[in-house]
Amino acid sequence: MATGLASPASLESAPRIMRLVAECTLSRARAGELRLSHGPVATPVFMPVGTQATMKGITTEQLDALGCRICLGNTYHLGLRPGPELIQKAHGLHGFMNWPHNLLTDSGGFQMVSLVALSEVTEEGVRFRSPYDGEETLLSPERSVEIQNALGSDIIMQLDDVVSSTVTGPRVEEAMHRSVRWLDRCIAAHRRPDTQNLFAIIQGGLDASLRATCLEEMTKRDVPGFAIGGLSGGESKAQFWKMVALSTSRLPKDKPRYLMGVGYATDLVVCVALGCDMFDCVYPTRTARFGSALVPTGQLQLKKKLYEKDFGPIDPECSCPTCKTHTRAFLHALLHSDNTAALHHLTVHNVAYQLQLMSAIRASIVERRFPDFVRSFMSTMYGDQSLYPSWATEALASVGITLS
């Protein structure tokens, strides 16, 4: 294994859940395999988001058939409805939603940002006012881990103090240090380290020195994996990629790197090059429900009149059930009706698109042609080189992949 830039060795006692299968000799891209309680997961991996114990209108069987082996649930939402006690009675989140493969639960930290009007952060935890009945709940590191222990997910996330990436000033530093303290509290409160893997979340906003401090501190802790958090908000892409690159350069090579909230195709490709292994995002499933289908050249807004008589599939290269059975014209017609089946067709396709993209990325790393894959991907997506986003060109160049 090439050592590259100095990466600190991690503590010996944490379980090694990741096995590296191949590494790109040019960039930081890696192909690997996660060993989790509900089966192996090939990396790099995109994890679709099923917030409330459901993947938005597609059954778990459909999700399994698409090759998905890990998806997300959300502690904040499930903690409120239906609540951890009920889920525990239902044999955990796996039993409740009938998902035989792996689950990752977010801690509820992100809701601090997305529901900022309804929340208040103190050292104790986050106090939320429920949008459903106005009741107040305190989500502390201990409570978040307790809920996640009840949910039984294979990977659980620490509760972190999340600030929007557009926030500057002392609040960012405060949040970073607090996240380290909350990590320690999560580790202490975690009752099931043998079956559930607790990941730390690197914070520090867009400040390189804060990030570096956070990395230094958190990598001293005994955890099976690390997430890069606090990004994928409103920050510029130029700042975004630099923080990702900084993080991967300081995270141990033998543990998975989970970049939270990233899901646009270009972002996935670039961030794999920068050394990330796991990704999640609501974008593909959400955009499906607006009638938008993801394709290698971007997206198709199928409600538009130009698809009314288009008798080809969404993507002739796609092997998903939607593309094998239906035309753009039919989907266009169905999208203009009130039959929800239209949304489900697109959800199936968009999840398939994301998973197929990751498979293709992984195959290119294993077959030692990842840089060529990247060049081909960018060319298909953007056409002329002058249209390539400059942040992507720079980010790729920083790890040795030139696009011209």
Place this chain on the structure above:
Amino acid sequence: RMKLNLTKVVNGCRLGKIQNLGKTGDHTMDIPGCLLYTKTGSAPHLTHDTLNKIHGVPAMAQLTLSSLAEHHEVLAEYKKGVGNFIGMPEMLIYCSLHDPVSPCPAGYVTNKVLQKSTIIGVIEGGDVMEERLRSARETAKRPVGGFLLDGFQGNPATLETRLQLLSSVTAELPEDKPRLICGVSRPEEVLECIERGVDIFESFFPYLVTERGCALTFNFDYQPNPEETLLQQNGIQEEIQYEDQIKKINTTDCNQKMTSFEINLKEKKYREDFSPLVGECSCYCCKNYTRAYVHHLLVTNELLAGVLLMMHNFEHYFGFFYSIREALKSDRLAQLKELIRRQAS
């Protein structure tokens, strides 16, 4: 040419098969039977995969004229027919004038002549016996492939008064052609109509049940064993009493049109109920999920609620039709009818 073969007629109820259906002439449809209800050519909420998980899906799907008309330009350019367009190339397709869920008031409707298709003649005449008989006799003289009995739909009370009319109408129709009825889909009404010579029904009732967050639970398993029947009778009596109580307490909107053939999964009592929707049901939903889970999906307004409920409700309903045919085969329709009657509110 399509051909109706009657296996048996018992007290006016017809059991049989319609054969030589479809463009290749090798499809068959069992009667009594129902059509697969669709919206814009797709079963509601269901994609190819989820529809294929349902047992007992009828051989014929119902498409409305308005969907066809709305997309006729596209279909004309597509050239491969509506079955291919909607992704159901193997399905037989019945085009109805109206959508039974949102029908237009009675009036004149022009229909396109579809060359390779069988035309179904429509029997009208309102509530006037003389007009009904005239419509039946005249239509029967025409080279139609079957008959649609129109104008019998409405609220349950309406059908009661029209049932006698229905008998008189079907008496005028040739035995060897199928009789369809529109707008009638509730279990007890289906049986009444079968007894009066009707063969094919629409399956929009399970769709309506789905839309109000309910699951069909009515029992159609008529038991030849008298002891079991007695036990079941007692069971049903208790459940009916309980349901009546609930209805008195919950006079909210979604319960108003709810029938006693279903349960409302939004009710709090299902929050921790980890049993399947219906105990002996072998549908995808009942085999994989619980009442508690579907309750959660409804409470959180998740799309999957509609998918799972539609899968269960269609399968339950198609199972009901299967039991009707089986009951006719073994001369036990009276038992089935009694079982259903006891469960109707």
